[in-house]
Amino acid sequence: ARVARRNAKADTRMRALMLLALLAPSAALIVGPVSRRCPATRHAAATMSNNPLARFFGEKDKKDKKKGGALSNGLDELLKDAPLPVKLAAQLAKPLIGALEVALKEGAADSDALLESAQSALERDARVTALLGPDVQIGGVFSTASSNMNGQKTIQLQFSIGGGATGALRGESPQDGGAPKLVSLQVSGGGQQLDVPVGLGSAGSSAGSEGTRDDSSRNVRSSRGGGGMGDGIIDIDATEG
Structure with a gap:
């Protein structure tokens, strides 16, 4: 009788274990209802933002690559394959190159303005038109000299004039600053040397x-x-x- 009861208990335990083994996979497949109050979370698509360190490590727009003048850009192009020490030395010299570019541009603008004033003075002078003809034209400049002392600029130009003559002018800036003004003008041609008045109200003396x-x-x-x-x-x- 005792053996029979032991066998019955063992049989009951075995059946219980088998039942649990069958119920476990079925429970894993059961999905509860989705609540309508909690919608599914949506995630925004990943986007690439601008590099915050770009301005510190030299990453610039293409428009900013050629902000310098012709000399600076030419130096960059010349030294693009140079060793790093040479490039560093060029970077140190760039402020001087920039200042030189500004001075050259200002000097060219001042020279053009002086030549325009000289052209008007030559056309007003009757002696010049009698010597060289009514269509007096200033040609190319073959000599240039300039100086700047205490902020006062001085420019001297020598140039050719149509008709086989040459001219020389001198321009000086006012003491309080500003662009140089024409202060003297000479014309040499046909064995004569003429001092041309440069004032707006001046005119050359007539022939004879x-x-x-x-x-x-x-x-x-x-x-x-x-x-x-x-x-x-x-x-x-x-x-x-």
Whole structure:
């Protein structure tokens, strides 16, 4: 009887274990209802943001690559394959190169303005037009000299003039600063050397007139006679502008 009861208990335990083994996989397949109050979470697509360290490590836009002038960009192009120490030395010299570029641009602009003033002065002077013709044209510049002392610029130019003549001008900036102004102009041609007035109100003397000039005034003396007018002398004092 005891053996029978032991066998019955063992049989009962075996059946219970088998039942648990069958129920475990079935429970794993059961899915509960999805709550409508909690929608599924949506994640935004990953995007690549700008590199915050780009400005510190030299990453720049293509538009910013050529901010320098012709000399700076030419130096960069020349030294693009140079060793690192040479490139570092070039970077140290760039401020000086930039200042040189600015000075060259300003000098070119000042020279062009002086040549335009000289062209107008030559066209106003009757002696120049009588010597070289009515269509006086300034040609190329073959000599240039400039200086800058205490902020006062001085520019000297020598240039060719149509008709086989040459010219020389001098420009000086005011003491309070500003662009250089034309202060003197000479023309050499046909065996003559003429000092051309540079003031807007000045004009050259006409052909055939004789006169003497000092620093402030010019006296012209001419005589007329005949034709019932009688002989006379007319003195004219003209103050140069």
